[in-house]
Amino acid sequence: MKERGLLIVLSGPSGVGKGTVRQAIFSQEDTKFEYSISVTTRKPREGERNGVDYFFKTREEFEHMIENKKLLEWAEYVGNYYGTPVDYVEQTLSEGKDVFLEIEVQGALQVREAFPEGLFIFLAPPSLSELQNRIITRGTESEDLIRNRMAAAKEEIEMMDAYDYVVENDDVELACERIKAIVLAEHLRRDRVAPRYKKMLGVE
């Protein structure tokens, strides 16, 4: 009878502040998302606990997970593997809890393939809007600088196409508020709510 939770994927260009926004969200008491614990092959640091901070695995175990499609997405950074375990995500969703992933753009594209019904939120740099002001007030900056920023902006805008929502990170608190509004609204979509009413009342 329990409604399946939503898979929320927060991503965006590197340096946009995904980690800061994620930390701010999880520091708020009214946050009801479950943070998806990653799998890694790096050694636990002082105080880190298995199953809380990370699921710690050997390279062999991790590669076994890759082969057996036990990872929603994975990547290798500085000689260590990092990934999102599909079983943990699936189990948490089936308990009716929303699962929150904060990952890189490449990882988000992998997740989209496995979970097209996920909620994909693109965190956009405020520099995109600022760029417009710079273009309007041309003259205070060199044409070259503007051209470079335009090139980066084009890439960022193209990235957005794989996402459902775009949240500008002009202010961390505002970004959190917007993300929470998106999740709340998604839970209220008629195509989610009406079947639940129909089911609970046995109405066709």
Next chain:
Amino acid sequence: MKERGLLIVLSGPSGVGKGTVRQAIFSQEDTKFEYSISVTTRKPREGERNGVDYFFKTREEFEHMIENKKLLEWAEYVGNYYGTPVDYVEQTLSEGKDVFLEIEVQGALQVREAFPEGLFIFLAPPSLSELQNRIITRGTESEDLIRNRMAAAKEEIEMMDAYDYVVENDDVELACERIKAIVLAEHLRRDRVAPRYKKMLGVE
């Protein structure tokens, strides 16, 4: 350059508390919606101002508006016409403001035809969820009572199909919060935001 506003339509079965929720929303200082002023043929009451409380018209003028398709929706109650003027809605939306309509279910269906891109929110009675509890704890109420409530619930659930979102009115403040979250989230949809970025930066 201004983004067109959203047309927000709040509707639901009679007696669900649409008017109360609308008043609560417009009593909140941070509400940025424009309330759509209705046209009516009834006489102004003490203190009511034309263009503020209503647009007051003669029956002849009103019927002329119907013929010329100047009303998004209209109905006759107790010998007076009431309707939503399309020009006011169009003008306000084109100024980039969100327009809020609170109307009956029949009117909402008329608006949906003219504005399929509108945001249609169904205000659901808490009795729908309560009904489930009653069914589960059968025995405290007669089978007839439950059957009657089930029939009403079926009608209400069928009504939902024409809407985008369902908000349960179990608590007026919560209902307002949910409606605002829906509107905020809709403004952040990628298919609304990305074209704006593309346009403002001249990117294709």
